[in-house]
Amino acid sequence: MSHxxxxxxxxxxxxxxxxxxxxxxxxxxxDLPEVxxxxxxVSWSMMNAAFLPTRVETxxxxxxxxxxxxxxxxxxxxxxxxxxxxxxxxPRLRERAGELFAPxxxxxxxxxxxxxxxxxxxAMRPQPVLEVxxxxxxxxxxxxxxxxxRCYDVPLATGREAFDVPGLFSGDGTGFVxxxxxxxxxxxxxxxxxxxxxxxxxxxxxxxxQLGCAEAVMRHALGEAERAWGIQRTVLHATPAGLPVxxxxxxxxxxxxxxxxxxxxxxx
Numbered sequence: 001m002s003h004x005x006x007x008x009x010x011x012x013x014x015x016x017x018x019x020x021x022x023x024x025x026x027x028x029x030x031d032l033p034e035v036x037x038x039x040x041x042v043s044w045s046m047m048n049a050a051f052l053p054t055r056v057e058t059x060x061x062x063x064x065x066x067x068x069x070x071x072x073x074x075x076x077x078x079x080x081x082x083x084x085x086x087x088x089x090x091p092r093l094r095e096r097a098g099e100l101f102a103p104x105x106x107x108x109x110x111x112x113x114x115x116x117x118x119x120x121x122x123a124m125r126p127q128p129v130l131e132v133x134x135x136x137x138x139x140x141x142x143x144x145x146x147x148x149x150r151c152y153d154v155p156l157a158t159g160r161e162a163f164d165v166p167g168l169f170s171g172d173g174t175g176f177v178x179x180x181x182x183x184x185x186x187x188x189x190x191x192x193x194x195x196x197x198x199x200x201x202x203x204x205x206x207x208x209x210q211l212g213c214a215e216a217v218m219r220h221a222l223g224e225a226e227r228a229w230g231i232q233r234t235v236l237h238a239t240p241a242g243l244p245v246x247x248x249x250x251x252x253x254x255x256x257x258x259x260x261x262x263x264x265x266x267x268x
Contacts, residue, residue: 005116005168005199005245005255006085006087006114006254006255007132008116008117008196008235008254009085009114009115009116009254009255009257010051010052010088010193010234010255011116011193011194012193012196012198012235013051013083013114013237013257014038014051014083015191015193015194015198015202016193016198017038017047017049017051017192018024018049018170018172019042019168019172019191020038020039020040020168020234021039021040021170022163023165023167023173024040024041024042024047024168025164025165026040026042026129027040027041027042027107028041030072031053032053032068033053033054034061034064034065034067034068035050035051035052035053035065035068035069035072035082035094035212036050036051036052036053036085036133036169036220037049037050037067037069037073038050038051038263039070039076039079039080040162040247041076041092042078042158042161042162043078043155043158043161043162044154044159044161045078045079045080045081045164045175045261045262045264046081046259046261047162047264048073048076048078048079048080048081049080049082049083050065050068050072050073050080050081050082050083051083052067052083052084052085052088052203054085054087054179055086055088055089056088056089056093057089057090057093058093059093059119061091061245062096062097062100063100064125066100066104066106067104069104069258070104070105070106070152070262071083073262074104074105074227074265075263077116077247077265078254078264079261079262079263079264080261080262081109081259081260081261081262081264082101082106082260082262083246083257083258083259083260084097084160084258084259084260084261085114085255085256086256086257086258088206088253088254089233093245094258097258097260098260101260103111104262105263106260106261106262107260107261107262108166108258108259109259109260109261109262110136110254110257110258110259111240111257111258111259112237112238112239112256112257112259113237113238113243113255113256113257114235114236114237114253114254114255114256114257115235115236115237115238115243115246115251115252115253116233116234116235116251116252116254117249117250117251117252117254118231118232118233119232119233119250120219120222120232120234120249120250120251121217121248121249122144123215124211124248125212126204126212126256127212127215127219128180128213128216129180130178130180130185130186130213130216131178131179131180131181132177132179132190132216132217132218132220132221133162133172133176133177133179134174134175134176134178134180134224135169135175135177135189135264136169137178138164139164139167140177141160141163141165141166141175142164143166143184143187144175144176144177144187144189144201145159145160145162145163145164145185146159146160146184146185147177147185147187147203147205148163148187148201148202149185149193149201150203151203151204151205154254155259156242160252161176162258163201168189169189172191173189173190173191173192173195174189174190174193174224174228175187175188175190175201175221175222175223176188176189176191176220176224177217178215178216178217178220179197180208180213183208184205184214185204185205185207185208186202186203186204186205186208186213186214186216186217187202187204187217188200188201188202188214188217188218188220188221189221189222190221190222190234191195192224192225192229192231193235195231195233196231196233196234196235197222197225197229197231197233197234197235198234198236199218199221199222199233199235199236200236202214202217202218202242213244213264214245215245215249217249218220218249219249222234233247234251236251237257
């Protein structure tokens with residue numbers, strides 16, 4: 001990995017969340033010295049995010065970043081997230097992050113691997129039969145939202161609030177749902193961020209897993225993105241479950257991100 005690719009992984013994650021925020025009904029983007037905010041201001045905590053704008057070397061600076069994010073996001077009455085790139089903090093400080101963040105209600109929820117591919121590798125196995133549809137209408141957006149909601153165990157209304165938004169699927173964003181046996185089975189979205197195709201919203205319902213459905217809908221989505229935008233280079237951030245799938249597709253790891261989540265205040 002190179003410093004440039006680590007920087008790219010950071011800017012792609014941040015840039016995609018900025019895209020979500022700017023195209024959401026009540027989203028906001030705010031760049032502060034201590035932290036950058038890209039919040040859709042919705043009920044799904046992961047979509048209300050804060051990021052470190054630069055490398056942090058001291059406990060005081062890291063705590064200030066979390067405190068600034070909390071002062072801005074916690075009063076909204078929704079859950080929120082602080083994304084921490086491993087390469088933005090030295091190891092000794094990374095080990096202290098959970099303790100420093102705890103007073104703000106932040107707990108480590110997920111570790112994701114930033115990955116990049118200059119172009120996809122050829123498919124290594126036959127692809128399943130799917131009917132892939134672009135999310136050009138409300139039903140398509142709801143199907144994409146519902147697949148992600150069920151996979152991430154959040155209420156359907158929460159997913160629809162976040163993703164049933166026309167602005168997310170026009171211009172620099174495009175979404176796809178793969179249908180199997182007439183059921184919405186899998187989904188993927190691609191966002192154009194700084195001339196790179198960023199992949200997000202990849203999810204597959206349990207009855208349709210281990211068949212190559214996620215790979216099939218991703219290949220379709222990236223093929224359409226290349227035709228529309230002329231882009232082959234692609235970046236994503238993988239959960240542990242998705243990591244082997246993406247490796248087969250030609251992605252390679254660059255860095256890792258720790259996602260710390262704060263739940264909404266009780267009674268909300």
